Amino acid sequence: xxxxxxxxxxxxxxxLADMCGQAALAMEHATRALLDAxxxxxxxxxxxxxxxxxxxxxAEEKAFGLLALQAPVATDxxxxxxAIHGAGDIERMGDLALHVAQAARRRHPQSVLPDEVVPYFTxxxxxxxxxxxxxxxxxxxxDVETAATLEADDDAxxxxxRHLFSVLMGPNWSHGxxxxxxxTLLGRFYERYAxxxxxxxxxxxYVVTGRMPxxxxx
Amino acid sequence: xxxxxxxxxxxxxxxLADMCGQAALAMEHATRALLDAxxxxxxxxxxxxxxxxxxxxxAEEKAFGLLALQAPVATDxxxxxxAIHGAGDIERMGDLALHVAQAARRRHPQSVLPDEVVPYFTxxxxxxxxxxxxxxxxxxxxDVETAATLEADDDAxxxxxRHLFSVLMGPNWSHGxxxxxxxTLLGRFYERYAxxxxxxxxxxxYVVTGRMPxxxxx
Numbered sequence: 001x002x003x004x005x006x007x008x009x010x011x012x013x014x015x016l017a018d019m020c021g022q023a024a025l026a027m028e029h030a031t032r033a034l035l036d037a038x039x040x041x042x043x044x045x046x047x048x049x050x051x052x053x054x055x056x057x058x059a060e061e062k063a064f065g066l067l068a069l070q071a072p073v074a075t076d077x078x079x080x081x082x083a084i085h086g087a088g089d090i091e092r093m094g095d096l097a098l099h100v101a102q103a104a105r106r107r108h109p110q111s112v113l114p115d116e117v118v119p120y121f122t123x124x125x126x127x128x129x130x131x132x133x134x135x136x137x138x139x140x141x142x143d144v145e146t147a148a149t150l151e152a153d154d155d156a157x158x159x160x161x162r163h164l165f166s167v168l169m170g171p172n173w174s175h176g177x178x179x180x181x182x183x184t185l186l187g188r189f190y191e192r193y194a195x196x197x198x199x200x201x202x203x204x205x206y207v208v209t210g211r212m213p214x215x216x217x218x
Numbered sequence: 219x220x221x222x223x224x225x226x227x228x229x230x231x232x233x234l235a236d237m238c239g240q241a242a243l244a245m246e247h248a249t250r251a252l253l254d255a256x257x258x259x260x261x262x263x264x265x266x267x268x269x270x271x272x273x274x275x276x277a278e279e280k281a282f283g284l285l286a287l288q289a290p291v292a293t294d295x296x297x298x299x300x301a302i303h304g305a306g307d308i309e310r311m312g313d314l315a316l317h318v319a320q321a322a323r324r325r326h327p328q329s330v331l332p333d334e335v336v337p338y339f340t341x342x343x344x345x346x347x348x349x350x351x352x353x354x355x356x357x358x359x360x361d362v363e364t365a366a367t368l369e370a371d372d373d374a375x376x377x378x379x380r381h382l383f384s385v386l387m388g389p390n391w392s393h394g395x396x397x398x399x400x401x402t403l404l405g406r407f408y409e410r411y412a413x414x415x416x417x418x419x420x421x422x423x424y425v426v427t428g429r430m431p432x433x434x435x436x
Binding site: 078085088165184 | 278285289292295302306386387391394396399402403406
């Protein structure tokens, strides 16, 4: 019985980590679709989002089953509650990748991105994808040191996001309001995606150490 | 023991409904601060946000205590899990009201809003506030019919949000990129706030009926 219980807890963590992998892939593809104005890839991300939604439902059912049948307490209960929160965050990361893909599709065959902001989104895509993969690693390993590296990555994302605004509002912006509105929303999608990945990782730290790292500025 | 348990379940619902009231007030004040360029009111919303965060922690502790000590199953377990999700959603609504207040503060003593978008934000503020209050009512009453009215309010919000973009991108927009970027983000804050209120209400419907209403388009 006890072995089954531990297996179920591990299974729940694995399910969540797999979701992180899917959310990373979605953002990786969405970013490529955005940068290359690749309609087919955008469509694929949009179609595949339902799979992440299904994984969330499955993870929540696992957690629900654990609570109903095993009635965990103390740390194990915190693990299960964290997993329920985490599944919600990671599903949202999938939604944000979907929004990026939708933006790419909406403007196709044109590119959403004027040349001068391409490096920003290239970099934000890399950081976002790395954050999702690291969050998955932290879920599996419960390694607090890896969790700390997510904070630095998120700071880098915030810097890029702030700098992006200064480009949009700067004197050399020649593309008018429409592209600025698109890019404002896209920047927000990447920034929120990163915040959710950090939140997932922070909850693992909380479970391990009993202390929540300082608040996110969002 | 059974009475205490039912009291705890009711107490959890009350805590959540109170959070909705606080989040409604925050958005009501933030909107007034935005419309009137009222710095003092903006500062108040910003300072008060920590109270909503604290209410979330308290609600989650209540839920945690219920799970650990009462080990609820079936519908009661769903109620508690919904409350944990709901507390997260309502805290986020508070954050979004905070972001509106921060925008008002950032541009003070200037107004963030050119005259032609003032009616949009007046209306979006009213709908957002009403949605939060209704979500609180649904939590207390578990009334599925009231829950259905939130869907219509959210549709109205989405219409306003879409129309706002057509103003920003239309030929008569004379305020340039900076205000358009501000308004894009502000519009998104109201729209997300509404989505979270609807999500809270939908989870109550799910608990009552066992069926989740159709997906939100976000």
